[in-house]
Amino acid sequence: MAALELRNVRKTYGNAAQEALKGINISIEAGQFLILVGPSGCGKSTLMNAIAGLEDISSGAILLGGEDLTGVEPKDRDIAMVFQSYALYPTMTVRENIAFGLKIRKTPAEQIAAEVDRVAKLLQIEHLLDRKPSQLSGGQQQRVAMGRALARRPKLYLFDEPLSNLDAKLRVEMRTEIKLMHQRLKTTTVYVTHDQIEAMTLGDRVAVMKDGAVQQFGTPQEIYNNPANLFVASFIGSPPMNFIPVALENHEGRPGVRLDSAGGSVCLPLPQLASNLADGREAVLGVRPEQIGLGRGQEAGGPVLEARVQVVEPTGPDTLVYVEVNGVQVCCRIAPVDTPAIGSNMLLELDIERLVLFDPTTGARIA
CATH class of the missing domain: 2.40.50.140 (Nucleic acid-binding proteins)
Structure with missing residues (x-):
């Protein structure tokens, strides 16, 4: 059974005058890393928000582990999301930020402490646990945002352009960190980006999107070596084809x-x-x-x-x-x-x- 399956997912606005998602069909297995890549306005973030439950879909179905998520509240979907802006609480320490989601779920204090220690060690931020977000660099804040998601142990991780605010050197470093993290945890992941290098280096499967539709879905090498059309061929590859x-x-x-x-x-x-x-x-x-x-x-x-x-x-x-x-x-x-x-x-x-x-x-x- 597929871990995540999107069946003919459509999203329209204004009495169907604007179609943001045009019948998306994607299926990935448990533990796979899916990249949604495309230019600004192609619908990839809308699709991500639909999976998270932050956007209602107009038709179709989103299944996670065989369960139809239609009508399920975001908090009940067992999904953790890492945002582009990190969305850390400025008045809380790193430790408190990581623990926040667990406290909301009334997790026992002893278990919370163990989870915070686990993800801090995984992300190598043990020495930052008592600092506030304002005392951290961009890369450190990104690690904390990831740590907050990791502490949840959800069925699915969603990353919404998490590296776009970092400089070039940090992007390369964090890209490696995310890949290593996924190799260790083997948790199903969906990652949104407009950066085709991230798509090629991180993904097990890649969906190239344009104007609300998937132009091609496959492995990075399949898409690179056998592009389905001119758009895919021009978008994937650096220097371009x-x-x-x-x-x-x-x-x-x-x-x-x-x-x-x-x-x-x-x-x-x-x-x-x-x-x-x-x-x-x-x-x-x-x-x-x-x-x-x-x-x-x-x-x-x-x-x-x-x-x-x-x-x-x-x-x-x-x-x-x-x-x-x-x-x-x-x-x-x-x-x-x-x-x-x-x-x-x-x-x-x-x-x-x-x-x-x-x-x-x-x-x-x-x-």
Whole structure:
């Protein structure tokens, strides 16, 4: 039985004039970590609030451990939520903040003390228990907010963009803390973010949302390697996928696409294309920066394109090189030792097996 199941969940406002959630269907198993990711206004926080009971749904069902939560009050759903703003009580100490939810449930004092000690040790905040929130850094406040949720031992944890208020270094550190915490506790978790790096690194399952609908649901690698449409392909990945306008053509009995650059032209065979696709049909070729390698000339395994280097961006572990292909800028990720000079020509070889094609009008995946 799925730990959390969303069945055709819809949410409308103003006599159905505005549909915030458009038939969401998601199911995850006990102990899995689900990421809801998408741009601002896509409906991910509305869906999170609906799971928590803070928003009523217009139709559909939300099941937790097989129990339909429709009509169940938030306090009775056995769900703990960590907010973006931390929502700590400023007049209480860290110890009192963590213990507050347990006191409300009239948990025995001895059990409360044991739970506070347990989560403080888990999050390494034992030395902060007697401080007030104003005496803590942003990362420490985030740990306390997590500790308050952990003390509950609920069926489900909800995280609503918990790292968005932290600086870049702290976000990386807290991301690791959250992953380690989940690996230790194995509690079912739903995590809302607009950061696709958080989605890729934290989630067992990822739901990419846009305009109140799930565009694709799967593992991080499934979504990265096999995006369902142009939106998913553009949203997931850093640097983002390159999109090159192409026209399909038949080359030596095989379907392919032609690529042109300052250094010449090459027809790229695409074995994954159906042979009945119309010759001359316009499409968008999707290729990740790491799928464009340095060509080695005659000894290269596939067609090689010569392109002029426009921009070079060293990042440390690799170098991003920008060239122009079919009139658009294309990013290539190469090893620092192979970094070319700006204005020089470089040979490029594309990983043919991993390229994808999209319809330029609908954005739907062709191949």
